[in-house]
Amino acid sequence: MGISLGNSMLGIQVSNSVIDYALSLGADFAELFVEQNHVNTISTLSSEVQAVRSGIDFGIGIRLVYRYKVLYGYTNQIEENELKRIVKELATKDRRDPSIQKTNFDYRKIMEAHPAKKTLSKDACIESKIAFLLAADQSARATSNIISQTSGSCMQREQQIEIFNSEGLHTDDTRHYTRASLTAYASDGIEQATGSSNDGGLRGWEIKDEIDAEKTGNEAARQALVNLSAKACPSGRMPVVLGNGFGGVIFHEACGHLLETTAVAKKASVFHDQMGEMIANPVVNAVDDGTLTNEWGSINIDDEGLATKKTQLIKDGKLTSFLADRLGSAQTGFECTGSGRRQSYRFAPASRMRNTFIEPGETDLHEMISTIDKGIYASHMGGGSVQPGTGEFNFSVQEGYYVENGQIQYPVKAATLISTGPAVLKEISMVGKDFELACGMCGSISGAVPTTVGQPSLKVDDILVGGNA
Amino acid sequence: MNNEHSASAILERVRENGAEGDLIIDEGKTLSLRAQKGELEEHKVSSNLIFGLRVVKEHRVGTAYSEASNEDALNSMVNQALLNASFAKVEPDEKITDISGSLKTDDEILCPSDIVTVEEKIAFTLSMEKELLAKEKIKNVPYNGVSDSIVQRSVFTTSGLSANSKQRYCSATAHALMEHERKTVMEGSGRVSREFGELDYRTIVEETYCRCLGLLDGEAIPTKHYDVILDQEYQPALFSTFASMFSAQTAKDGVNPMRDKVGEIIADERLNISDSPHLIDGLGYTLFDAEGTKTETTSLIKDGYLQTLAHNSATAKHFGVKTTGHASRSPKSTLGINLHQLHISEGIDSESILYSGEYILITDLAGLHSGANPISGQFSFGASGYLMTDGVRVRPIRNITIAGNFYDMLKKVSAVGDQLFWNQGRTTVMPHIRFSDVAISGS
Numbered sequence: 018m019g020i021s022l023g024n025s026m027l028g029i030q031v032s033n034s035v036i037d038y039a040l041s042l043g044a045d046f047a048e049l050f051v052e053q054n055h056v057n058t059i060s061t062l063s064s065e066v067q068a069v070r071s072g073i074d075f076g077i078g079i080r081l082v083y084r085y086k087v088l089y090g091y092t093n094q095i096e097e098n099e100l101k102r103i104v105k106e107l108a109t110k111d112r113r114d115p116s117i118q119k120t121n122f123d124y125r126k127i128m129e130a131h132p133a134k135k136t137l138s139k140d141a142c143i144e145s146k147i148a149f150l151l152a153a154d155q156s157a158r159a160t161s162n163i164i165s166q167t168s169g170s171c172m173q174r175e176q177q178i179e180i181f182n183s184e185g186l187h188t189d190d191t192r193h194y195t196r197a198s199l200t201a202y203a204s205d206g207i208e209q210a211t212g213s214s215n216d217g218g219l220r221g222w223e224i225k226d227e228i229d230a231e232k233t234g235n236e237a238a239r240q241a242l243v244n245l246s247a248k249a250c251p252s253g254r255m256p257v258v259l260g261n262g263f264g265g266v267i268f269h270e271a272c273g274h275l276l277e278t279t280a281v282a283k284k285a286s287v288f289h290d291q292m293g294e295m296i297a298n299p300v301v302n303a304v305d306d307g308t309l310t311n312e313w314g315s316i317n318i319d320d321e322g323l324a325t326k327k328t329q330l331i332k333d334g335k336l337t338s339f340l341a342d343r344l345g346s347a348q349t350g351f352e353c354t355g356s357g358r359r360q361s362y363r364f365a366p367a368s369r370m371r372n373t374f375i376e377p378g379e380t381d382l383h384e385m386i387s388t389i390d391k392g393i394y395a396s397h398m399g400g401g402s403v404q405p406g407t408g409e410f411n412f413s414v415q416e417g418y419y420v421e422n423g424q425i426q427y428p429v430k431a432a433t434l435i436s437t438g439p440a441v442l443k444e445i446s447m448v449g450k451d452f453e454l455a456c457g458m459c460g461s462i463s464g465a466v467p468t469t470v471g472q473p474s475l476k477v478d479d480i481l482v483g484g485n486a
Numbered sequence: 487m488n489n490e491h492s493a494s495a496i497l498e499r500v501r502e503n504g505a506e507g508d509l510i511i512d513e514g515k516t517l518s519l520r521a522q523k524g525e526l527e528e529h530k531v532s533s534n535l536i537f538g539l540r541v542v543k544e545h546r547v548g549t550a551y552s553e554a555s556n557e558d559a560l561n562s563m564v565n566q567a568l569l570n571a572s573f574a575k576v577e578p579d580e581k582i583t584d585i586s587g588s589l590k591t592d593d594e595i596l597c598p599s600d601i602v603t604v605e606e607k608i609a610f611t612l613s614m615e616k617e618l619l620a621k622e623k624i625k626n627v628p629y630n631g632v633s634d635s636i637v638q639r640s641v642f643t644t645s646g647l648s649a650n651s652k653q654r655y656c657s658a659t660a661h662a663l664m665e666h667e668r669k670t671v672m673e674g675s676g677r678v679s680r681e682f683g684e685l686d687y688r689t690i691v692e693e694t695y696c697r698c699l700g701l702l703d704g705e706a707i708p709t710k711h712y713d714v715i716l717d718q719e720y721q722p723a724l725f726s727t728f729a730s731m732f733s734a735q736t737a738k739d740g741v742n743p744m745r746d747k748v749g750e751i752i753a754d755e756r757l758n759i760s761d762s763p764h765l766i767d768g769l770g771y772t773l774f775d776a777e778g779t780k781t782e783t784t785s786l787i788k789d790g791y792l793q794t795l796a797h798n799s800a801t802a803k804h805f806g807v808k809t810t811g812h813a814s815r816s817p818k819s820t821l822g823i824n825l826h827q828l829h830i831s832e833g834i835d836s837e838s839i840l841y842s843g844e845y846i847l848i849t850d851l852a853g854l855h856s857g858a859n860p861i862s863g864q865f866s867f868g869a870s871g872y873l874m875t876d877g878v879r880v881r882p883i884r885n886i887t888i889a890g891n892f893y894d895m896l897k898k899v900s901a902v903g904d905q906l907f908w909n910q911g912r913t914t915v916m917p918h919i920r921f922s923d924v925a926i927s928g929s
Binding site: 053059062063065066067068069070071072073074075076085086087088089090091092093094103106107109110143144147165166168202208209210211250252253254280283284285287363365399400401402404405406407409410411412413430431432433435481482483484485486 | 522525526527528529530531532533534535536538547548549550551552553554555559562563566569570571573574575604605608625626628629661663670671672706709739740741743818820852853855856857859861862864865866867868885886887888889890891925927928929
């Protein structure tokens with residue numbers, strides 16, 4: 018296989034020269050990550066186009082590894098001398114006699130598994146996106162005259178990456194991301210509440226054929242109206258049914274991050290020494306899968322140039338795999354899972370999640386709710402965070418309901434769920450059939466990357482609910 | 487071509503196309519270091535350059551940016567900004583300000599020379615981790631590091647403004663994991679400064695260790711309403727979370743509940759809140775905003791009454807007032823509004839009044855980014871801290887939540903301390919405030 022010089026963003030000769038220079042300074046491993054990123058974002062407000070923004074990010078990340086020590090630099094300048102200057106500056110303290118002398122690149126292209134048609138470089142489709150956002154806006158406003166405001170956003174980006182490393186790897190990829198969202202604001206003259214709806218994928222603007230503007234607007238408005246009528250949430254320990262789709266954010270934050278070798282290698286994860294052990298209720302099966310066609314968190318190759326995979330994290334409650342990048346694999350001995358990801362050339366890669374979800378089970382949602390004496394049905398989750406060392410997490414409930422005697426009573430506001438990852442995994446007693454995926458952005462040590470979360474509805478028997486009642 | 491020549495060529499093309507515009511050029515250099523198990527785990531150096539253009543043509547605004555600095559890329563940026571403007575709504579209020587001339591910050595104040603070598607910064611990083619690891623019950627310091635960055639910003643406009651600022655930011659942080667008898671806790675501390683030499687890792691080590699040790703045995707307390715005081719980091723963080731209540735931009739957008747409340751009482755009469763950009767000890771010290779408008783101290787809340795919202799030139803025109811010098815913009819963003827340094831005036835309550843009786847001292851809030859709704863004021867966060875009586879710790883508390891409505895809390899103030907403090911990031915200055923009747927959920 019080969020690649021013509023014209024197709025390479027940096028050029029084979031420059032790349033070869035810089036990597037060989039790094040090796041001549043004794044680095045065990047050297048890598049160049051070249052990125053060009055085109056972005057276009059349209060935002061609407063008050064049924065008008067608020068702004069159209071676009072831009073080009075361009076830069077080169079340089080990674081040198083001396084055993085487990087990472088030296089990282091980046092620049093926007095493409096000149097060979099500037100790249101070598103950074104290499105020299107990085108290696109100042111660690112330079113030693115070289116053990117590897119020369120690199121011969123072997124260009125390999127992983128098969129494109131996520132086709133995109135209406136790509137940004139072909140046509141930004143600005144008029145079509147504006148029409149979509151304004152249609153969603155109108156549909157939200159038509160729901161009720163209590164809807165006082167809406168804001169919409171449509172983001173499309175085309176990320177071209179090219180990776181060279183001292184093991185001879187030379188590969189490239191182009192990723193097409195598109196995401197649209199609408200937020201509705203409801204006001205009764207005294208209080209205001211919000212609701213939102215969004216969807217996205219690793220694809221072009223053809224995604225418009227699958228996301229309905231009317232449904233997007235209606236859903237955002239429905240949620241805003243529910244939240245406006247919500248009462249203060251009861252507090253204390255109680256059972257909670259977590260809704261499907263974005264409810265998976267709890268597994269992502271509370272457990273997924275603890276399975277990344279970034280935390281495992283430092284023993285900063287409570288699961289670092291529990292491979293093969295039962296860490297969850299036997300009804301729990303969890304997966305991180307980068308191969309799902311056109312999903313928001315999917316990739317062809319990771320940001321170290323390795324083919325992505327499907328990784329079974331938990332099988333029948335037993336821990337079966339961690340998520341390992343190249344360095345994490347070397348440090349822990351666990352196999353690379355094609356999970357090395359980064360926001361951009363500004364970050365060294367780290368083990369990160371892709372599409373992470375709990376697999377469907379057998380129980381109906383109504384059956385789960387009917388088992389609750391006093392508790393909460395958190396139909397839509399908001400964001401949250403976790404402390405990897407202790408597993409302690411917090412998540413806000415975006416749309417929730419108080420449940421008593423097995424029946425939904427009324428919507429609740431300002432609720433937060435807190436627990437620890439290990440505790441909540443063991444408290445999951447029922448897993449539903451209504452599996453869904455939802456897209457989000459995950460922030461961590463290597464920046465913000467697109468990730469999908471997902472699950473069917475789940476019942477957690479005991480968790481602390483923080484409310485204001 | 488240097489940046490000034492590039493700017494001149496770009497703005498000339500903007501004028502040729504019948505538009506006005508402003509161009510931001512950001513140049514930065516950063517060094518960051520992280521330690522792990524006694525060795526340097528990451529050593530990062532970077533240099534970056536970015537151009538960000540805003541154009542206004544026929545009352546429509548468009549923006550575009552480029553990190554590629556060749557002539558083709560910059561020409562493409564101009565064309566893209568003009569194209570983007572053609573799709574935008576008519577915005578009669580937003581113009582490029584007619585300020586001209588040169589503005590420049592004082593490098594001696596904002597960007598002092600670096601006299602600390604890279605070797606000394608590496609030694610600082612390793613020592614910070616090593617001394618924390620040597621502490622009893624500390625098992626790991628998984629998140630730690632130092633950084634030293636210089637950011638140079640130049641703003642050029644078609645009106646003839648040339649504004650240049652250069653700032654240095656140095657920081658050091660450490661988060662340690664303490665473990666003892668199957669109990670674990672992770673806590674951290676940090677400092678920022680304009681001079682690396684002013685950072686002291688020993689302070690960070692001691693603070694981190696004490697925070698871990700103090701909370702290790704923490705447990706939930708009974709669910710009920712308590713008086714609450716937040717510590718020097720999280721009280722400013724809570725106010726910052728709801729800072730958009732002062733933004734005229736969100737008011738103009740119809741999503742700020744304070745929009746029609748200027749002149750009304752919105753807080754306890756003991757609260758006096760201003761934005762004070764000229765307090766030189768803070769890292770938000772600034773003499774001009776992103777539009778080149780001179781900054782000044784702005785009273786936001788006086789004796790509990792909302793005095794004004796924070797404005798840029800566009801929101802000021804919209805509401806028929808004068809700009810307060812709070813314009814913000816980065817190369818990648820549109821024109822917005824930012825407070826520079828939030829400043830709450832000291833009250834009259836001594837420690838004996840502020841800390842009397844039972845209350846909860848909150849030393850950690852989790853979920854500030856997700857558990858708050860600045861539109862409604864509702865919030866619910868995970869929290870840790872101490873049950874206190876008369877200023878003395880009774881017991882550590884963990885696994886609780888704190889919930890309420892921030893805008894209601896502003897009216898439920900029972901004491902305002904008479905001592906000011908800066909937060910670790912040196913962006914806000916305020917006294918401790920005691921809030922009454924706050925919902926805490928625990929056991």
